[in-house]
Amino acid sequence: xxxxxxxxxxxxxxxxxxxxxxxxxxxxxxxxxxxxxxxxxxxxxxxxxxxxxxxxxxxxxxxxxxxxxxxxxxxxxxxxxxxxxxxxxxxxxxxxxxxxxxxxxxxxxxxxxxxxxxxxxxxxxxxxxxxxxxxxxxxxxxxxxxxxxxxxxxxxxxxxxxxxxxxxxxxxxxxxxxxx
Numbered sequence: 001x002x003x004x005x006x007x008x009x010x011x012x013x014x015x016x017x018x019x020x021x022x023x024x025x026x027x028x029x030x031x032x033x034x035x036x037x038x039x040x041x042x043x044x045x046x047x048x049x050x051x052x053x054x055x056x057x058x059x060x061x062x063x064x065x066x067x068x069x070x071x072x073x074x075x076x077x078x079x080x081x082x083x084x085x086x087x088x089x090x091x092x093x094x095x096x097x098x099x100x101x102x103x104x105x106x107x108x109x110x111x112x113x114x115x116x117x118x119x120x121x122x123x124x125x126x127x128x129x130x131x132x133x134x135x136x137x138x139x140x141x142x143x144x145x146x147x148x149x150x151x152x153x154x155x156x157x158x159x160x161x162x163x164x165x166x167x168x169x170x171x172x173x174x175x176x177x178x179x180x
Contacts, residue, residue: 098122
C-alpha cells in the first residue's frame, strides 16, 4: 500500500538479516523524536512492544535498555525479552540508532520470557533533500528469537513484525503531525 520493502539476506555468523525501507510523510526529526530519542515511550503507540526501560545511560548518546516484544504469528511465537546497548547519532542529513544485544546485571534472564538476542542492527532516518516533509526509514533487524521455533516461522514472524511496526509508526506520525 505504501511501497515499503522488506528484503532479507543471509550473513555469515549472524544468520538472516532483514532490511526494511519505507518512505514516511513527515520530517525525519519526528522519527528521531518518537523512535530514537524516547524509545521508552514507544510502548504507548507501538503494539509490537510490551515494555521498554532504560537500564543505564552510559553517556549522552549510549544507553542500555530492556525491551519486551509482543508475541507474534497468532500467539505461536510467545513474547520475548531483550537487553540491548544502543548508540544514537545525529548527522546533517540523517539520524542513526544502532545497537545489539548485551548483558546487564539488573536484568538477568527469567522464566517469564525467552531471552532473545539482537545482532548488529538499528534504524536510520534520512532527510529528503527535496522535501522536508518526507523521510526514508531504513531498519536493519537481525534477531535470534531463541527457543525451539522452526526457522521458517521465525523468519515469517520477524518480517510480519516489521510490517506491523510500520503500521503503528504511520499511525503515530499522523497523530503527531496533526497536533503540530
